[in-house]
Amino acid sequence: MAEDDRKDATRDAVGREIESAMNGQVSGLPPEQAEALREKIRLRVREEIERDLRARTASDRKDAAHLAKEARKKEKHGEEGETFIRFNRNFRFQHMVMFSSVILLIITGMPLKFPNFILSRFVINFWGGIQYSTIVHRIGAAMLIYFMIHHFLYTILTRDGRRDFWLLLPKLEDAKDIVHNIRHFLGKLPDKPRFGRFSYIEKFDYWAVYWGCIIMIGSGLFLWFETDVLRFLPKYALDVAHEMHSDEAMLATLAIVIWHFYNVHFNPDRFPGTLLWWHGRMSEHEMKEEHPLELEEIVARRAKESAEVSNG
Ligand code: HEM
Structure with a gap:
């Protein structure tokens, strides 16, 4: 109201x-001429003011659209607030070796299955x-075997590895x-489940790779x-290994393309993907959205630590 009065x-x-x-301009003119002028x-004056106003609102709108776009970008990339290290350098290296080898193995394996x-x-x-x-294909296989050994040792020998496992x-x-999530998708619950460090989606991804590696490396060897295998085992053992290798390759490829790609790339909250695998960091906003229980734990732990420090 006060704004309107002003x-x-x-x-x-x-x-x-x-x-x-x-009045200054028309003074001295006969009344009809003065009125016409x-x-x-x-x-x-009205035309000028209108033009000015149009230009101002257009630039206001442009500014507002620009600001909104920037805010959306910031929110999406989580530039506000603190960032948290989610994956350490060692883990990121393992992930890179793993996905490079799997891509290579799929590209070189599938043409043998579908000649x-x-x-x-x-x-x-x-090639x-x-x-x-x-x-x-064998170079990719050697990379995957290296990854499996590295990850196994990481799980046993490091604190982060043991905690994550x-x-x-x-x-x-x-x-x-x-x-809870299914009921949320069906519109029966307003909020999605609150996850800790790993959601069931990420656990599924992890164990699918674990299982897949054991089957693929075992049967691939x-x-x-x-010829060495046939010296000790009957031919059908080799046939079973071939069948396992071929079918699990298909299953793994589909799991990656459908499950993993949807969750990390095509999910509208994530599209077209995140660089988490590269820099390992997650913003406070992303932590609140995706791992709120872990964020609460971190905050509580820090509060406890600073209380201990101030109590001497
Ligand atoms: C994600 C991992 C892998 C995928 C997707 C994959 C895929 C495939 C596919 C589709 C075939 C053709 C099967 C057929 O003829 O029906 C194949 C063959 C083969 N794979 Fe794999 N593979 C993987 C890992 C491995 C590993 C870890 C090894 C070795 C330890 C290996 C060794 C072989 C060998 C020796 C063949 C037979 C053809 C050849 O001589 O190259 N593969 N693989």
């Missing part, structure tokens, strides 16, 4: 000023023929979270060293 007072003052300026000036598919010939020719593409074990809470 605007009216400004408008009156401007009107009075224009009128007195106009006044009308002309009024029209010109008649139109892209298979192109991929095999890209210089089947004899080279199978060598690249323990937190990644499935618990009763996960089953409750799944039910059988195929790699088939």
Whole structure:
């Protein structure tokens, strides 16, 4: 209300000023000519004011749109507040080795499973023929084996590794979270479940890779060293290994493309993806959204530590 009064007072003052300026211009003219000139000036002034106003609102709107865009960007990338280290350098390195090797293995393995598919010939020719593409498959396999050994040692020998392994074990809470989330998706519960350091989605991802690596490395070694295997085991053992390798490859590829890609790339909250795997950091905003229980634990721990320090 006070804002409207102020605007009216400004408008009156401007009107009075224009009128007195106009009177100065038309003084001495016959009354009809003076009125015609006044009308002309009024029209010109109105046009100018309107143009000015239009320009101002357009730039205000542009500013507002720009600010809103910046705010959305900031919120999305979580530039506000503190950032938290979610994955340490060692873990990020393991993840990079793992996903590079899996991509290489899928690209070089699938053309063997689907040799008649139109892209298979192109991929095999890209590596210089089947004899080279199978060598690249073995290079990918060696990288995956290295990753598995590295991760195993990391889990046993480091504090972060032991903590994460323990937190990644499935618990009763996960089953409750799944039910909660389904009810949330169906619109029966307003809020999504509040996750700790690892949600059931991330646990599924982790154990799918764990299981997948054991099957793929085990069966892959059988195929790699088939003559040695045949010295000790019957032929059907090799056939079983081949079947396992081939089917689990399909399952792993689909799990990655459907489950993992949806959760980390195509989910509207994440699209087109995050660089967490590269820098390992998560913003306070993202922590609140995705791991609120872990954030609460961190805050409580810090409060306790600072209380201990101040108590001497
Ligand atoms: C994510 C991991 C992997 C994927 C997706 C994958 C995929 C595949 C596929 C689709 C085939 C063709 C199977 C068929 O003929 O039906 C294949 C063959 C083969 N894979 Fe893998 N593989 C993986 C890991 C491994 C590992 C870890 C090893 C070795 C330890 C390995 C060794 C082999 C060997 C020796 C063959 C037989 C063909 C050849 O001589 O290259 N693979 N793989």
